[in-house]
Amino acid sequence: MKLYNAEFSGNCYKVRLLLSLLDIDREIVPIDIINKEHKSPKYLSKNPLGELPALEDGAHTLRDSQAILVYLAKKYGKDVWLPNNAKEMALVTQWLSTACNDIARGPMDARAHYKFKFDVDIKKAREKSISILTVIDKHLAAREWLELNRATIADIACFPYIALAHEGNISLEPYTNIQKWIGNIKKLPNYIPMPGLD
């Protein structure tokens, strides 16, 4: 299994993290974003959207970090990380959407603005960050994990850009339940950090 990877991408990191938690062997293929390797014809043949990560397993390549989490969880996670029951699967899926919508438009965009100088409407990214972090903090008041009283890919999908919020000048100080949840994730067996996180 080959992971096309950029070290500083939170979306790549969430895949690296689940691979580690599931103790799956993989080869890391570094893609040089600064020199636009992700827009090269060679990489576009792997992922026509020109985004990272992509995962190659045998003859097929998957794009999109959320879809890759689903793939790994379904294939190697024994229904623990992604349950097979309709209601439970949907509860987890809600947070995959939150990761690629609200969290992407909030703390991910704020980080892209400050860390990578992307052209981002920072006012909107801040507003979105605060509204989604407030909802998640309230949700976690009575819970250790986002759903099902255990770690699932819901947590893995939402974790990186929330934990990296400080790189977008978003403080997690008001969100004490989120801070506890981050601590829970860091205690998972086989947890690995990413650059910028301990």
Next chain:
Amino acid sequence: MKLYNAEFSGNCYKVRLLLSLLDIDREIVPIDIINKEHKSPKYLSKNPLGELPALEDGAHTLRDSQAILVYLAKKYGKDVWLPNNAKEMALVTQWLSTACNDIARGPMDARAHYKFKFDVDIKKAREKSISILTVIDKHLAAREWLELNRATIADIACFPYIALAHEGNISLEPYTNIQKWIGNIKKLPNYIPMPGLD
């Protein structure tokens, strides 16, 4: 089953469409967006994100249109609309992410700008629309459906805001494969239109 619904929301429509395709009885609960009913304490107790749609089935309520599609497909779709195999499930999931990321930031935002006067960076929404429509059109050159040679929730998730692109002043004229794909969806048994679509 109760669907909290706004008639002009493409995200609500995708759920109404799958409910119809699967021939599932449901009660429609209209939510008055203009008068901010979706931000009322009563609705926020159903969906803390204050977004539509939400689906109530017995004691539990699900938010997020993509998660609701997963729920309905998994519970009532007999592995046809959402396959149970890891690779095939991930292929479909890729497009759920495309729906709530690229399509949301592209044609959905463009429509929100022109139709509902939302504060949107219309230049970016147009650029995003053109880049994602170009990728999807190319992808559909050799295919009738987004994945697996049949209609799945991948198609249902991506369909509404692509088919409504004209309401965001995005023409689908250059995208002939997308036009054919839209035609295929409209021919599905039990297809229902939404306001603005035939």
